[in-house]
Amino acid sequence: MSRASRKARRALPLMxxxxxxxxxxxxxxxxxxxxxxxxxxxxxxxxxxxxAQVTDDLNGDGYADLVVGAPGGTVSGKAKAGYVVVxxxxxxxxxxxxxxxxxxxxxxxxxxxxxxxxxxxxxxxADLDQDGHADLVVGTGVPGGGSVILWGSASGPTGGTAVSTxxxxxxxxxxxxxxxxxxxxxxxxxxxxxxxxxxxxxxWKGPMARSGTPAATLDFMDKSEWSSYDSDERPYPGxxxxxxxxxxxxxxVKGPVIPKAVGDINGDxxxxxxxxxxxxxxxxxxxxxxxxPTGFTRAxxxxxxxxMGIGDINGDHYDDVVVGGSDEDESEVAVAYGSADxxxxxxxxxxxxxxxxxxxxxEGDRFGSSLSVADVTGDGYADxxxxxxxxxxxxxxxxGAVVLVHGSANGVTGTGAQAFHQDTAGIPGVxxxxxxxxxxxxxxDVTGDGRRDLAVSSARExxxxxxxxxxxxTSTGLTATDSVAFGPKDVGxxxxxxxxxxxxx
Numbered sequence: 001m002s003r004a005s006r007k008a009r010r011a012l013p014l015m016x017x018x019x020x021x022x023x024x025x026x027x028x029x030x031x032x033x034x035x036x037x038x039x040x041x042x043x044x045x046x047x048x049x050x051x052a053q054v055t056d057d058l059n060g061d062g063y064a065d066l067v068v069g070a071p072g073g074t075v076s077g078k079a080k081a082g083y084v085v086v087x088x089x090x091x092x093x094x095x096x097x098x099x100x101x102x103x104x105x106x107x108x109x110x111x112x113x114x115x116x117x118x119x120x121x122x123x124x125x126a127d128l129d130q131d132g133h134a135d136l137v138v139g140t141g142v143p144g145g146g147s148v149i150l151w152g153s154a155s156g157p158t159g160g161t162a163v164s165t166x167x168x169x170x171x172x173x174x175x176x177x178x179x180x181x182x183x184x185x186x187x188x189x190x191x192x193x194x195x196x197x198x199x200x201x202x203x204w205k206g207p208m209a210r211s212g213t214p215a216a217t218l219d220f221m222d223k224s225e226w227s228s229y230d231s232d233e234r235p236y237p238g239x240x241x242x243x244x245x246x247x248x249x250x251x252x253v254k255g256p257v258i259p260k261a262v263g264d265i266n267g268d269x270x271x272x273x274x275x276x277x278x279x280x281x282x283x284x285x286x287x288x289x290x291x292x293p294t295g296f297t298r299a300x301x302x303x304x305x306x307x308m309g310i311g312d313i314n315g316d317h318y319d320d321v322v323v324g325g326s327d328e329d330e331s332e333v334a335v336a337y338g339s340a341d342x343x344x345x346x347x348x349x350x351x352x353x354x355x356x357x358x359x360x361x362x363e364g365d366r367f368g369s370s371l372s373v374a375d376v377t378g379d380g381y382a383d384x385x386x387x388x389x390x391x392x393x394x395x396x397x398x399x400g401a402v403v404l405v406h407g408s409a410n411g412v413t414g415t416g417a418q419a420f421h422q423d424t425a426g427i428p429g430v431x432x433x434x435x436x437x438x439x440x441x442x443x444x445d446v447t448g449d450g451r452r453d454l455a456v457s458s459a460r461e462x463x464x465x466x467x468x469x470x471x472x473x474t475s476t477g478l479t480a481t482d483s484v485a486f487g488p489k490d491v492g493x494x495x496x497x498x499x500x501x502x503x504x505x
Contacts, residue, residue, distance in 0.1 A: 055126050055172075056444050059156045060133045063089030064444040066455050068468055069120035069503030071141055073494045075103040075113040082119035084138055085491050085500075086156055089446035093453065094470045096486040100156050101493050102138070109148055110162035117145050123505045126172030126181045127152070128208040135208075137183070139167035143190040151210055161212040166202055169259040173271025175291035176218060180206040183214070184273060189256040195280045199255030203295065219295035221253055253296075257287070261373075263310030263319035265338040266290065274321050276305045286323060288343065302334045302347045311373030311382030313337070313407035322384055324368030331367035333386065335412055348411050352388070356414025357403060359391070366390040367403070374443035374452040376473040381407030383477075385454050387438030393421050393431035400437030402456045404478050418477050420456075426480030427469065429461075436460050437469075442504035447472060454478055457501025462487060466500030 056064035068085045075081035083103035087094045104111040104119050113119075118141030128135045133152025140146065147167040150157035166185035175182045187200040204214035258276035265272045270291035277287040284305035289296035301308075303323035313320045318338030325331040332351045336343040352361040361367065370387030377383065383406050391401040401421040406413055422429040422437055431437070435458045443452035451473035461467040467487035471478045488495035 063448045067505045070498040070500040071118035071121040072499035076105045078113045078115040081113040084120040096490040109160040143188045173262045177270035198252040222295040260308035261310040309373035333368040354414040357417040358419040372441040372443040385441045389436035399431035402438040428485035440504045459499040464497040465495040
């Protein structure tokens with residue numbers, strides 16, 4: 001039976017407060033100008049400077065900046081060479097006219113545009129050289145494709161330093177707890193069999209020199225983890241028989257793993273990484289790599305392969321792990337709460353039938369197919385933006401939606417939940433079949449008012465050109481008022497099957 005015939009066709013209903021469905025909107029005409037309300041709300045520049053985190057601010061102006069990956073973009077005639085677009089935050093939000101397009105054909109960026117490399121498939125941001133500007137690490141979608149570090153400045157990312165081999169899902173954080181940002185680097189495992197295999201990984205201690213040299217190379221996995229490694233998975237022969245003589249430590253992680261999110265789950269001042277974790281025989285689970293001065297240690301996390309995010313949902317000063325459903329038939333979201341001992345055993349689970357969430361749980365909705373965790377309302381509790389890419393909007397199949405649920409002292413609550421899609425009043429565009437609005441989400445304070453704003457994408461919009469939307473955060477949640485939308489033509493970038501918005505950071 002086809003998915004369309006399996007799926008219950010109960011479209012997302014009209015909801016007067018939390019979901020406003022508009023009428024008479026024409027299809028989003030990307031490349032014909034930005035769709036934006038005429039009277040943007042002003043924000044105080046002083047508040048902006050205080051609100052923006054250096055991690056997200058690439059040009060040091062006090063506003064978070066959004067990085068959009070377009071891994072399908074054709075560059076210098078090379079199909080799927082890929083590129084990224086940096087759009088700068090401001091008191092008035094994002095403006096596609098204020099942007100920078102970066103590919104491997106950009107002057108100063110090492111390497112050359114290469115077909116099917118998918119530059120921009122993975123990105124991360126952090127101040128790696130401690131100059132007060134966030135730096136941008138852009139990875140690729142192929143094994144051994146490497147990555148590039150673009151150094152932040154008053155004019156945004158500049159120059160470029162090549163990192164060979166390691167281009168898969170780079171992660172930044174203070175993993176050893178010394179107060180300086182480190183960089184965890186991974187290579188994509190191209191294929192694997194029934195058993196987990198060694199995945200190349202590196203842990204670079206910050207600060208980074210602009211030559212691409214870290215202060216030191218740390219053990220990636222703590223030596224206590226070595227009992228789980230076969231002898232041929234250890235870095236070199238001297239380590240296989242006598243681990244105590246190793247200097248560089250294990251330079252791989254048993255995988256494949258897919259790094260997803262970072263945060264401090266056990267409150268020890270060291271950043272941890274949540275990963276999808278291959279268990280063998282085609283089965284995936286999740287793990288947390290806990291940071292330490294001597295390398296990561298590993299422990300289980302709930303759920304299987306899918307979206308993951310980290311943030312303090314219940315305000316207890318320990319970050320929590322949020323796990324989305326792994327496929328179209330699994331739409332339950334799980335929250336595992338942090339503690340001084342790591343993740344607690346009790347897991348809160350919810351789906352679209354949680355009281356207060358607009359709509360209803362339906363087979364194939366993929367509730368939680370993407371997710372981001374951060375404090376939208378400024379109340380001290382992290383909220384969760386959840387992509388629902390298979391949501392039907394009225395009679396339009398798989399148009400997609402995004403749902404915001406709030407955190408509280410008691411965990412996730414459906415009270416005050418909101419849902420948005422392309423037929424919501426104030427959202428530019430119109431719901432169309434198979435757009436899968438909600439493919440990627442990111443919560444960033446692009447307006448500098450101390451509340452996170454939502455970026456949400458449909459990489460399938462306009463024949464796979466892709467597009468992103470930005471909705472502002474308020475003290476009660478998100479608002480469609482003053483929302484903006486743009487695609488590759490609006491920023492002057494290649495648009496044919498660009499998959500613009502596949503990655504948001």
